[in-house]
Amino acid sequence: MKLDTQLLADVSAFLNVEADMLDNKEYSQWLDLWVESGLYIVPVDHTVTDYANNLNVAYDDHEMRELRIQRLTSGEAVSTQMSQKTVRTLSRFRIIDDIDGVVRVRCAYSLFEDNVNGLRTYPANIQFKLVRDGGSFKVVEKVVKIMQSGRHLTTVSYLF
Amino acid sequence: MTSKIEIKNISTAADLVKEDRVHKSLYSDPNIFEEELDKVFNNTWVWVAHESEVAEAGSYKTAKIGKQPVIVSRDRKKNIHVMENRCRHRGATVCEGKKGKTKAFTCPYHGWGYGLDGSLRALPKPEEYENILDKKEFGLVQIRTEIYNGMVFATLKEDMEPLEEFLGGAKKWIDLFMKQAGGYPVKTMGDHRFRFPGNWKIQLENTTDAYHFPIVHKSFITSVDEEAKEVFDFLDGEGFVEDLGNGHSVMVMIPELVDLEAHLDEPIPERYADLAKELSDEGHSDAEVRKLVRAVGGGGFNLNLFPNIACSMAFFRNLVPISAGETEIHHIAIGGEGAPEAFNQKRMRLHEHFQGPMGFGTPDDGEAWERVQAGSYAGEDGWIMVNRGMSKLSTSEDGNVKGAVCSETGMRAAYQKYKSLMSR
Numbered sequence: 001m002k003l004d005t006q007l008l009a010d011v012s013a014f015l016n017v018e019a020d021m022l023d024n025k026e027y028s029q030w031l032d033l034w035v036e037s038g039l040y041i042v043p044v045d046h047t048v049t050d051y052a053n054n055l056n057v058a059y060d061d062h063e064m065r066e067l068r069i070q071r072l073t074s075g076e077a078v079s080t081q082m083s084q085k086t087v088r089t090l091s092r093f094r095i096i097d098d099i100d101g102v103v104r105v106r107c108a109y110s111l112f113e114d115n116v117n118g119l120r121t122y123p124a125n126i127q128f129k130l131v132r133d134g135g136s137f138k139v140v141e142k143v144v145k146i147m148q149s150g151r152h153l154t155t156v157s158y159l160f
Numbered sequence: 161m162t163s164k165i166e167i168k169n170i171s172t173a174a175d176l177v178k179e180d181r182v183h184k185s186l187y188s189d190p191n192i193f194e195e196e197l198d199k200v201f202n203n204t205w206v207w208v209a210h211e212s213e214v215a216e217a218g219s220y221k222t223a224k225i226g227k228q229p230v231i232v233s234r235d236r237k238k239n240i241h242v243m244e245n246r247c248r249h250r251g252a253t254v255c256e257g258k259k260g261k262t263k264a265f266t267c268p269y270h271g272w273g274y275g276l277d278g279s280l281r282a283l284p285k286p287e288e289y290e291n292i293l294d295k296k297e298f299g300l301v302q303i304r305t306e307i308y309n310g311m312v313f314a315t316l317k318e319d320m321e322p323l324e325e326f327l328g329g330a331k332k333w334i335d336l337f338m339k340q341a342g343g344y345p346v347k348t349m350g351d352h353r354f355r356f357p358g359n360w361k362i363q364l365e366n367t368t369d370a371y372h373f374p375i376v377h378k379s380f381i382t383s384v385d386e387e388a389k390e391v392f393d394f395l396d397g398e399g400f401v402e403d404l405g406n407g408h409s410v411m412v413m414i415p416e417l418v419d420l421e422a423h424l425d426e427p428i429p430e431r432y433a434d435l436a437k438e439l440s441d442e443g444h445s446d447a448e449v450r451k452l453v454r455a456v457g458g459g460g461f462n463l464n465l466f467p468n469i470a471c472s473m474a475f476f477r478n479l480v481p482i483s484a485g486e487t488e489i490h491h492i493a494i495g496g497e498g499a500p501e502a503f504n505q506k507r508m509r510l511h512e513h514f515q516g517p518m519g520f521g522t523p524d525d526g527e528a529w530e531r532v533q534a535g536s537y538a539g540e541d542g543w544i545m546v547n548r549g550m551s552k553l554s555t556s557e558d559g560n561v562k563g564a565v566c567s568e569t570g571m572r573a574a575y576q577k578y579k580s581l582m583s584r
Contacts, residue, residue: 055350077379079527155526
């Protein structure tokens with residue numbers, strides 16, 4: 001096994017930027033990280049691979065990503081008015097492959113939410129498909145497999 | 161020597177339900193919650209599944225009656241069984257999956273094996289039970305089950321009236337609701353599950369509450385096109401809430417969409433134009449396309465079936481009480497068995513848009529519910545008002561009490577049934 005530590009460093013730096021943007025609610029910058037055809041997916045059942053033909057917690061194309069961010073920032077949504085604070089960490093990065101310019105990477109993820117009802121925790125496995133973009137990347141696909149999504153979650157007004 | 165014992169006046173839960181208000185302690189008193197598990201959930205028809213969730217021989221789903229774990233299974237003869245999820249030996253659950261397919265239910269502890277119909281088939285080393293255990297008497301405990309139009313209910317009450325009688329005036333609305341799939345049989349397509357820190361009755365009220373829609377769901381309304389905005393602007397329209405008896409109620413928000421097989425000549429909404437084209441390109445006739453597109457967004461009403469299931473516009477909402485201050489909700493997506501992929505995909509995308517943990521609607525409902533629960537702890541005494549619309553009631557076509565779409569008629573109907581059950 002040969003480790004491409006340069007790619008790993010670049011990818012993890014990028015993914016930490018993506019995560020930092022979401023924690024700091026830099027939503028329009030986050031939208032710019034995506035290719036227009038990209039998909040943001042939070043599945044219910046982690047064994048599913050045909051997301052389009054299964055029910056997901058979120059299945060956002062470009063239009064839905066924009067609508068979602070509009071909802072999170074407009075102030076109209078009562079669940080966003082107490083400004084849900086999150087802090088998330090990513091680790092256990094593994095490059096799965098790097099073929100034809102598409103890098104598949106997966107990582108471990110923990111999100112903590114400061115909820116009025118108590119601290120909420122969401123561990124997850126995330127799978128990314130990235131394409132190179134200049135010295136950085138753009139996101140083609142992000143699949144967030146949140147632990148317990150098949151059992152029960154809570155209501156959430158931010159982005160994983 | 162005698163001493164005086166101070167007597168504390170304890171109201172029963174039934175006393176806490178008045179015609180126009182209910183006491184806030186109904187949301188938080190753990191003793192009342194325990195009483196409800198018995199007097200409500202053990203004493204009526206409780207929804208446990210839609211037939212399509214256990215479609216094939218060997219299919220199963222786990223569910224709860226109150227807090228009691230049950231298995232819903234379909235045996236090889238295609239009959240549906242609802243059974244206690246408890247081994248008759250020393251009580252372990254014999255089925256832990258949410259749903260699946262199996263040949264038998266085997267207890268993980270000592271290997272007792274039960275058939276799909278719950279009968280005890282085999283157990284290891286049976287010689288130690290010689291003459292003292294008849295397998296025929298030790299099957300999984302069966303629970304009385306009846307089905308109406310695909311909706312599977314179970315009851316623990318021995319002399320419970322037949323399901324059809326219990327449903328009464330709600331049957332007509334169930335039948336209308338099952339036109340969801342544009343001419344195809346209704347099938348469930350997975351669900352969203354989430355818990356919120358609040359009492360189950362808060363959710364029960366919400367399904368028959370139109371009053372909150374423009375405020376709580378403002379951000380959802382903003383996210384849809386102009387045409388859809390008009391459809392969802394129904395508070396001043398011709399809708400109504402009708403008391404169907406036995407705690408059930410129907411809230412009609414969009415009268416034109418009550419019967420999804422009517423008005424098929426109406427122009428196809430702009431937001432479904434792409435879907436219509438795709439279906440047409442696939443070879444479906446104009447009539448078929450119209451029927452599918454008319455149904456894709458769901459029906460125009462919420463049917464609230466006391467105590468734990470609602471047929472809500474385009475999906476089933478099942479509520480599962482966890483404790484006085486916690487409830488689990490399932491939002492079950494609905495599509496058509498054999499329907500075009502594009503139709504079912506659209507149904508799922510629409511469901512994802514509004515419902516569930518990251519929907520544009522549910523999290524804001526959740527905020528409101530959580531705050532109702534939190535507010536209910538304020539003050540020694542306090543009443544939840546459910547009197548909205550009481551002075552403006554009329555009678556429906558079917559002879560039921562009827563109020564405006566944004567009245568609290570449905571809540572009063574549910575609480576009166578609750579009161580009668582809790583009075584026993």
